[in-house]
Amino acid sequence: GVEQLNAHFEALLAAGEQIEPRDWMPDGYRRMLVRQISQHAHSEIIGMQPEGAWLTRAPSLHRKASLLAKVQDEAGHGLYLYSAAETLGVSRADLLDALHSGHQRYAATFNHPALTWADTGAIAWLTDGAAVVNQAPLCHTSYGPYARAMRRVCQEEAFHVRQGYDVLWSLCQGTPEQKEMAQDAVNRWWLPAVALMFGPPDTVAGGSDDRTAAMGAAVSQRSMAWGIKRHTNDELRQRFVDNVVPQAERMGVTLPDPAIRWNEERGHYDFSPIDWQLFRGALGDGSQCARQRLAHRVAAHEDGAWVREAVDAYAAQLADGELE
Ligand code: BYC
Numbered sequence: 039g040v041e042q043l044n045a046h047f048e049a050l051l052a053a054g055e056q057i058e059p060r061d062w063m064p065d066g067y068r069r070m071l072v073r074q075i076s077q078h079a080h081s082e083i084i085g086m087q088p089e090g091a092w093l094t095r096a097p098s099l100h101r102k103a104s105l106l107a108k109v110q111d112e113a114g115h116g117l118y119l120y121s122a123a124e125t126l127g128v129s130r131a132d133l134l135d136a137l138h139s140g141h142q143r144y145a146a147t148f149n150h151p152a153l154t155w156a157d158t159g160a161i162a163w164l165t166d167g168a169a170v171v172n173q174a175p176l177c178h179t180s181y182g183p184y185a186r187a188m189r190r191v192c193q194e195e196a197f198h199v200r201q202g203y204d205v206l207w208s209l210c211q212g213t214p215e216q217k218e219m220a221q222d223a224v225n226r227w228w229l230p231a232v233a234l235m236f237g238p239p240d241t242v243a244g245g246s247d248d249r250t251a252a253m254g255a256a257v258s259q260r261s262m263a264w265g266i267k268r269h270t271n272d273e274l275r276q277r278f279v280d281n282v283v284p285q286a287e288r289m290g291v292t293l294p295d296p297a298i299r300w301n302e303e304r305g306h307y308d309f310s311p312i313d314w315q316l317f318r319g320a321l322g323d324g325s326q327c328a329r330q331r332l333a334h335r336v337a338a339h340e341d342g343a344w345v346r347e348a349v350d351a352y353a354a355q356l357a358d359g360e361l362e
Pocket of ligand 1: 074077078079081082083084085086112143144145146147161162165166169172173234235236237238257258261271
């Protein structure tokens with residue numbers, strides 16, 4: 039019966055074995071994975087847009103080539119992740135419909151506009167930097183197909199972080215205007231990265247909506263018990279801040295949080311607590327930029343209909359033996 043299956047499932051988790059598509063799994067585990075993997079996949083493909091907007095305006099051929107490769111990588115990440123989600127019995131078409139109709143979310147980080155060239159550097163350095171910290175433990179997440187997708191994604195993200203750092207570094211070596219442009223982009227992308235890429239805080243500290251924050255913590259605990267998440271959101275957020283503060287110092291930009299200082303006793307950098315209300319506000323749902331992101335995505339999907347039709351027609355001809 040179900041109890042026996044569940045005991046076997048729990049035993050696999052306890053032994054540190056990965057769960058594979060052929061294995062029995064509780065409905066809640068499957069639902070939680072579908073939700074996280076699809077939200078993740080959507081974030082990758084919507085996340086192409088802020089930087090993608092600068093492809094035609096990159097300041098040199100060299101910068102254009104690396105940005106193009108970076109944005110293409112994000113499309114690839116979306117594809118690995120949709121494939122991983124499909125092993126759970128959902129279809130990519132349905133997941134895309136859920137994104138397009140607003141039924142599923144993507145990281146609200148990407149509801150912010152990329153106003154200058156320096157934003158491409160700040161996004162890659164901070165947002166991809168946060169993503170690597172959040173996603174590296176997912177290489178050991180309990181669901182096999184998700185873990186395998188994450189290994190490749192993380193290697194590519196690590197390259198993106200350096201590409202972003204290099205864009206900002208060069209601007210910081212340039213004219214006062216260029217340096218100011220770098221600082222301005224860092225000022226605008228800091229909060230979206232530190233607040234949104236890690237999800238809500240683990241505790242209600244600083245927040246005023248106790249009920250939803252407590253629910254968030256319960257979901258997190260469930261996720262950790264199933265080995266989907268390996269660390270809490272705030273642990274990973276701290277790891278990100280510890281990585282990034284010395285990098286900012288080397289580059290010569292200031293992170294826009296006056297509370298950032300080394301705490302000898304904790305062995306970590308202190309920073310301002312993430313306010314839950316601010317987090318909700320910063321989601322930018324319904325903002326002009328969010329509407330544009332979605333409209334752009336839907337238009338790209340519709341423009342690509344002929345490709346999907348051609349692929350289906352080709353597959354049908356192959357199946358009928360019309361092509362050799
Ligand atoms: N934005 O789910 P909960 C990239 C919502 S892309 C909007 O309990 P948890 C890149 C959440 O939906 C890679 N909403 O939080 C691409 C829920 O609301 P509903 C992105 C958010 O479990 C291109 C409520 O808040 N990486 O790197 O802690 C260019 C409660 O949250 C957000 C991943 O996706 C948000 N950010 O999960 C550059 C990694 N966060 O649905 C870079 C995998 C939360 O109840 N994902 N909400 O109305 C994760 O690890 C988890 O999804 C998170 C949040 C830690 C992000």
